Amino acid sequence: MEKPAILALEDGTIFHGVAIGSEGRSVGEVVFNTAMSGYQEILTDPSYLRQLVTLTYPHIGNTGVNEDDEESDGIQAAGLIVRDLPLEASNYRSREELGDYLRRHGTVAIAEVDTRELTRLLREKGAQRGCLMAGEVDEAAAVAAAREFPGLSGMDLAAVASTDTPYEWVQKAWRHGEGYPEAPHPIEEHYPWHVVAYDYGIKRNILRMLAESGCRVTVVPARMPVSEVMELAPDGVLLSNGPGDPEPCDYAIDAIRELTERRVPLFGICLGHQLLGLSSGARSEKMKFGHHGANHPVQDIASGRVMITSQNHGFAIDEASLPENLRPTHRSLFDGSLQGIERTDCPAFSFQGHPEASPGPHDVRPLFDHFVELMKASRSAH
Numbered sequence: 001m002e003k004p005a006i007l008a009l010e011d012g013t014i015f016h017g018v019a020i021g022s023e024g025r026s027v028g029e030v031v032f033n034t035a036m037s038g039y040q041e042i043l044t045d046p047s048y049l050r051q052l053v054t055l056t057y058p059h060i061g062n063t064g065v066n067e068d069d070e071e072s073d074g075i076q077a078a079g080l081i082v083r084d085l086p087l088e089a090s091n092y093r094s095r096e097e098l099g100d101y102l103r104r105h106g107t108v109a110i111a112e113v114d115t116r117e118l119t120r121l122l123r124e125k126g127a128q129r130g131c132l133m134a135g136e137v138d139e140a141a142a143v144a145a146a147r148e149f150p151g152l153s154g155m156d157l158a159a160v161a162s163t164d165t166p167y168e169w170v171q172k173a174w175r176h177g178e179g180y181p182e183a184p185h186p187i188e189e190h191y192p193w194h195v196v197a198y199d200y201g202i203k204r205n206i207l208r209m210l211a212e213s214g215c216r217v218t219v220v221p222a223r224m225p226v227s228e229v230m231e232l233a234p235d236g237v238l239l240s241n242g243p244g245d246p247e248p249c250d251y252a253i254d255a256i257r258e259l260t261e262r263r264v265p266l267f268g269i270c271l272g273h274q275l276l277g278l279s280s281g282a283r284s285e286k287m288k289f290g291h292h293g294a295n296h297p298v299q300d301i302a303s304g305r306v307m308i309t310s311q312n313h314g315f316a317i318d319e320a321s322l323p324e325n326l327r328p329t330h331r332s333l334f335d336g337s338l339q340g341i342e343r344t345d346c347p348a349f350s351f352q353g354h355p356e357a358s359p360g361p362h363d364v365r366p367l368f369d370h371f372v373e374l375m376k377a378s379r380s381a382h
């Protein structure tokens with residue numbers, strides 16, 4: 001028997017639907033994602049911590065879920081809002097139905113919502129605080145719970161999403177018929193570069209793309225002091241994506257400043273990009289409804305080249321606030337917002353979108369090669 005579910009927004013709007021995940025309630029910021037595929041990667045992306053995600057693509061669940069497409073250990077999003085959950089998944093890689101997967105992870109989710117109407121509302125009013133309730137529903141309590149959620153501004157979630165202990169990563173990208181290839185030996189020969197990745201909520205495909213570029217990665221906790229990072233003798237440091245507001249992450253901002261002073265090659269992705277900006281003296285701001293999708297055009301300012309990119313962010317670095325030593329490198333062609341920066345006085349650069357694009361197009365992958373070039377130049381200078 002289908003159980004009822006509701007989505008309540010801070011403005012008092014209630015959407016009615018049916019429960020397709022666990023019963024109970026979940027609060028967070030409601031955001032829409034326009035990607036047509038990749039719901040499993042989206043659900044497991046730690047950047048979605050404390051966010052209730054609605055997908056504008058109407059049929060969600062039709063390819064099921066599998067063990068290979070997880071971007072982290074299980075579901076990170078606070079909840080899922082969809083138009084239609086198909087009766088049965090059909091795909092040769094499918095191992096589990098989406099509904100069973102949601103319930104296994106205790107995730108509250110709703111279907112039969114007019115996600116077009118919801119998305120229009122979010123575009124007009126901006127990202128809303130919301131509450132999903134499934135099973136027993138109480139509209140007034142749901143609106144009150146939505147309003148009690150403090151919102152993501154000022155919320156440091158990078159340290160929450162981070163790993164507790166360091167670990168090594170050498171796994172490369174998934175290949176049809178092979179899955180994830182075993183790491184070839186000897187490691188040093190196949191992976192000439194050692195990258196330390198600050199984990200602020202890292203996605204596995206970033207690690208796989210680094211491995212594809214010849215990097216052996218040591219993933220470290222968000223709060224690891226720079227002195228300990230330097231003991232690992234990195235060729236470069238990756239600043240990962242992650243959830244929440246970059247501004248309160250003072251431990252990361254201070255560490256990154258120290259790394260730039262030591263001229264360690266740096267590559268920042270999404271939250272890592274915002275943190276590089278803040279540590280260099282720029283300002284971050286909350287966007288109205290952010291960028292969440294897999295078809296966002298971004299222009300490389302120097303070459304004029306346009307790339308189709310994967311995006312998932314609700315904060316941005318304000319281009320008007322860039323200091324002398326930060327050069328804008330990329331801009332969004334949707335709204336003109338800043339998408340990439342480069343330090344002019346040390347080997348550090350960053351990108352607001354997702355070059356690892358999981359899900360999404362591969363246009364921005366060459367940024368991983370650029371990181372290797374910086375490490376190469378830095379090694380030959382020493």
Ligand SMILES: NC(=O)CC[C@H](N)C(=O)O
Nearest residue numbers: 241242270271313314315
């Ligand atoms: N994907 C990310 O790293 C997101 C960065 C940050 N939490 C934002 O919403 O802007």
